[in-house]
Amino acid sequence: MANESMERYRQAYIDYKTVLQxxxxxxxxxxxxxxxxxxxxxxxxxxxxxxxxxIPVVPVAAQLHRWDGGNLPSENKPSTTDLNREEQVQMNREEAMEKFKRLKNEGNDFVKTGEYEKAANKYSECMKLNTEECTVYTNRALCYLKLYKYEEAKRDCDHVLQIEDSNIKAFYRRALAYKGLQNYQASVDDFNKVLLIDPNVLEAQKELEEVTQLLHLDSSAGAGSQRTRGKKITIQEVTEADEQEERQLATSEDAEIHHVPAEEAVPKRVPQRSSEKLRVWEPSNAYDFGQIINAVNANKDKAACADLLTITDPKTLPVLLSNKLEGEILLIFIQSLKHYIAGKDPGLAYQHLFYLSKAERFKVVLALLSKKEKEEVQQLFDVLSESQSDQYSLEHLESLKKVYEL
Known part of the structure; x- marks a missing residue:
């Protein structure tokens, strides 16, 4: 209490924690x-x-000292059996702490190597030993975010905030979870709380700007985006050999990452003759989307690509593309938006451009575009700047142009 009154808060905290031991x-x-x-x-x-x-570790003898406090009647003093039992409890506690530290370190090592599923499992084992240690919950939340398990990440952060109502990592990661769940208002609220605790967190400032824009897009899109997703038709299949190879990739990767049951990862289709016109339908998962894109790109069919983009919710692009974005795919998207969509629905074209920039590998692919290909991207932005839409302003367009390095 003296340390606290003299504003020696760190030492006072240590003293109080020692007392509580x-x-x-x-x-x-x-x-x-x-x-x-x-x-x-x-x-x-x-x-x-x-x-x-x-914080000093208080030995068992000191913890028991309050029982033999000098003036206590002999009948209130612990027996030798009680003392032995306490010592055993202390030994068990120390063993549990050692195991906890080992599991936590193993989890941290898995995070460093990008093995998030294994890391999450290690943190889950930690929680069986200690449910009050907040770090393992925020660490597991990070793993869940990397695995696109946003609801699970949110639950871990909720648990931490019940224990520590100012835990900045919990607020930050819950904000990211809300963003993944497309609850943009809740995400904005949590990012604001992060900046209230520490205004210098640059990542939170950047995320807040982005989520605020997502919130604007989400509210302005309204029924329009729902209207464009009404159609559902089929697609000409790729060759049987290609399908078999991609089927194996889908069941081992996309089905796990995007939570699609293995049996649903491969869509059921009726093969069509190659002479038939290429047609598309609304993709339900990343593998589905990849199959359509492969067929569209192989035929360089910009009209079919435009049909695909028209019936695909722009917000789902980053998940549907996963880590499969390539230069050819980006280019055919740009060409399809420019020739078939921007003139009719500039708001939809803008949304696709915006969410396309959030896809994994976007920066890498963008850096590899040639000067001529960059000119096509510029032409699309020129079309949008000459159009009017309630879903973006010229200021939003200029900001997005910078993302595309124009």
């Missing part, structure tokens, strides 16, 4: 520790724990 029932120490936690967050920011001196 000796007797966790002292409510005043609990209240003081919680109060100082908020002070330290304000003072040191999100990395406040790293600036603390180590």
């Amino acid at each position: 000796i007797d966790s029932s002292i409510q005043a120490a609990n209240d003081s520790a919680n109060r100082i936690t908020k002070t330290l967050i304000d003072q040191d920011g999100p990395s406040w724990r790293e600036k603390l001196p180590p």
Whole structure:
């Protein structure tokens, strides 16, 4: 209490935590520790724990000392059996702590190598040993975000915020989960909370700008985007050999990443003769979308590609493309939007351009475009700048042009 009154908050926090090791029932120490936690967050920011001196581990003998407090009647003193039992409990606790640390480190190592499923499993094992350690929950939330399991990531962050109501990682990762769930208003709220705790988190500032724009697009799109998704027709199949090869890829990768059951990852279609006109239908998963794009790209059929983009919700593009975006695919998208969509529905063309820029590998593919191909992208933006739509302003268009490095 003296340290706290002298504003030595870190040392006061350590003292209160030490007291609670000796007797966790002292409510005043609990209240003081919680109060100082908020002070330290304000003072040191999100990395406040790293600036603390180590909390001493109170030995069993000191924890038991309160039982033989000098004046206690002999009948209230613990027996030798009780002492042995306490020592055993302490040993078990220490073993559990060691196992917890080992599992946590193994999980961290898997995160570094991008093996997020394995990392999540390790963090789940940690939670069986300790449900109060917030770090493993925020770490598992990160893994779930990488695995597109947004609802699970949100639940982990909710748990952390029930324990620490100012945990900046939990707010940040829950905001990303809300973004993945397309609950943009909730995402905006959480990013604002992150910046309230620490205004200097650049990632949160950038994400907030993007999600605010997504919220604007979502509200302005309204019934329009739903109207364009009404059609559902079939597609000419690729060759049987290609289908067999891609079928194997789909069941092992896309079915897992995008939560499509293996039996649904391969769409059921009736093969058509190659002389028939190429037709498309609304894709239901990433593999489905990839099959259509392969057929469209092989035939360089910009009209069919335009049909595909017309019946595909722009918001789903990053997930449907997964990590399969290539220069040829980007180019045929641009050409189809320019020749078939921008003139009729500039708002839809803008939305596709916006969400296409969020796809994995976009920056890499963009950097590999030739000067002539870049000119085609510029021409599409020129068409949009001459058109009017309630789904974007010239300011939005200029901002997006910068993303496309124009």
